[in-house]
Amino acid sequence: MPSRGVVILFAVACGAAVANVYFSQPLLVTMGHDLGMSPALVGSVVTLTHVGYGLGLFFLVPLGDVADRRRLIVAQLLLLVVALAVVAAAHTAAILLAGLAATGLLAVVTQTLVAFAASLAPPAGRGRVVGLVTSGVVIGILLARTASGLMADLAGWRSVYLASASLTALLALVLYRVLPRYSDIPPATLPYGQLLRSTLTLFARERLLQLRALFGLLIFAAFSTLWSSVALPLSEAPYFWSHSAIGALGLIGAVGALAATAAGRLNDRGLSRQTTGIALALLSASWLALAFTRSSLWALVVGVILLDLAVQAVHVTNQTLIYALHPDAGSRLIGGYMVFYSIGSATGAIAATSLYTVAGWGAVCALGAAFSCLGLVLWAFTRHSTPPPAARATSRSEAQSFSSNGE
Secondary structure (H helix, E strand, O other), X not given: OOXXXXXXXXXXXXXXXXXXXXXXXXXXXHHHHHHOOOHHHHHHHHHHHHHHHHHHHHHOHHHHHOOOHHHHHHHHHHHHHHHHHHHXXXXXXXXXXXXXXXXXXXXXXXXXHHHHHHHHOOHHHXXXXXXXXXXXXXXXXXXXXXXXHHHHHHHOHHHHHHHHHHHHHHHHHHHHHHXXXXXXOOOOOOOHHHHHHHHHHHHHHOHHHHHHHHHHHHHHHHHHHHHOOOHHHHXXXXXXXXXXXXXXXXXXXXXXXXXHHHHHHHHHOOOHHHHHHHHHHHHHHHHHHXXXXXXXXXXXXXXXXXXXXXXXXXXXXXXXXXXXXXXXXXHHHHHHHHHHHHHHHHHHHHHHHHHHHHHOHHHHHHHHHHHHHHHHHHXXXXXXXXXXXXXXXXXXXXXXXXXXXXX
């Protein structure tokens, strides 16, 4: 079992890495003015970063199953430093976009860290470790916009990426010295092409993985529905909040994200089914409070906390259960699952912002509630088909056969 200090280091590294995907969102206008970019080109900044992240989930994260994870993590972090430096020094739109695409691609080191942390934990404590590490991921996502907005106001948008490059370099050095050199689970011996194909094979044969990936898609569609559009009503009457004030809302969301650790403990006690059902019910209920955002800030605060708490509880449960299927294929499992996270996030963001312009905040809340209730209905119809712990233990015993056959 890794020490608490090492687990916290994993969480910090995950949060710092994933934040790079979201730093640009409050900076788009400033970047566009500085580099003379058209509005359409400015809009592609976020898209390219997320496209890079999605490609990294499929093409880079599975390498954690065949390579020394410690060296892989340090190498990706050092390459991420280079990409961040390119962004900070960019003087043309082409260089900026290339640097941000590379930043998104390499930021998937977050998922390699999650898989590594899970591999170091014994089965009885894996949920707690995954929960704590995941709380770092969520806090990094929620606070990235706040931090980048404040730093840009103080020292310009380039300072955000210079600071991140410095922090990433420091983390690479610390992780190189602290991370264990060996894991109890030996790396698989698969050619790269076969490694990628085996990710698809895992999805084809594991019903639990398919189900949990669907849960991931729906909860992150709901999550993105809120966080991609909540700035719109808050910047209008009756609030007229500044960008900094809206960004500070992420601090409230971070409170709910701390529930990830509690969810991990519940999973370790064999309560994954109940945790998922209660969390999805809370997620659905959160939209009732959020619907009153225009008339009550307290309703907004309650809704944000409930939503983030519920999303992280399901997310931690998903990761804990799917990793247990094949620990020696942990990077492939988590990387493949996170592809569905990306699809859900993109779907929620596009749908919410488009819907707000034509139908307002009430319609956005109805959309978020629809994603959430669909997840709850899916859980209700499938809750008795989730494999019990004994079945997962059997699956673990077959993991070596899976990798050696290269399926």
